[in-house]
Amino acid sequence: MIISIIVAMDENGGIGVENRLPWHLPDDLKRFKSLTMGHHLIIGRRTFESIGKPLPGRKLIVLSSNNSLTGLGEIKVAANLNDALSIAASQAETEVFIGGGREVFQTALPLTERIYLTIVHTISDANVFFPPISWSEWEQLAVEDHDIDEKHIFSFTYKILQRKTDKN
C-alpha cells in the first residue's frame, strides 16, 4: 500500500488559516477529488470540522484522540495513524491518501512515499504551515502549471514527488 500525502501550499509552505484553506482554487479541488476518489483518505479532526461533511466516494478516516467522536455514519474514527493505516490495509487499499492538516502531515511524513503537491504562487495569510521537509530527498515525477484565469486569482503548479530510494 502506497502512503501518499496530498497538499496545497503557498510559497512559504502555508496551508491554512482559521481552520480553512487560504484560497479558493476550484481546479485544485477537482484534482483532489479525482486523485482521492475510491481511496481511503486520512484527515485530522480539525480538518474534518473544516470540511464539515462526508466526501462522497472517499473512505474517510478521521484521526482523533477523542473516542466520543461518534455518529459520523460511514466515516471511521481512528485514535492514531497506525490504526488508520491498518484499517485501509485491511480493506486491500492500494494507495492511501493523507489529507492533512499540519499535525497529521507531520506524523505521516516519515512514512510517506509520494506527495501530490500543489504550489500556490502567492504568499497567503496562512498561519498553519506544512511541517519542515527536506525537498532534496524527493524526486519530481510530474509537473504541470495552471495559469490565473477568471476562476483562479493565483497561478499554481501541480507536482508529483516520490521519495528517493538509496538507488537514486
Ligand SMILES: NC(=O)c1ccc[n+]([C@@H]2O[C@H](COP(=O)([O-])OP(=O)(O)OC[C@H]3O[C@@H](n4cnc5c(N)ncnc54)[C@H](OP(=O)(O)O)[C@@H]3O)[C@@H](O)[C@H]2O)c1
Ligand atoms: N492546504 C492543504 O492542503 C490543507 C489540507 C488539510 C488541512 N489544511 C488546513 O490545515 C488546518 C488544520 O490543521 P491542524 O494541524 O490545525 O489540524 P488537523 O491536523 O486537521 O487536526 C488536528 C487534530 O487531529 C487529531 N490528530 C492529529 N494527529 C493525530 C494522531 N496522530 N493521532 C490521533 N489524533 C490525531 C487531534 O484531534 P483531537 O484533538 O480530537 O484528539 C488533533 O487535535 C486548517 O486550516 C485546514 O484548512 C490545509
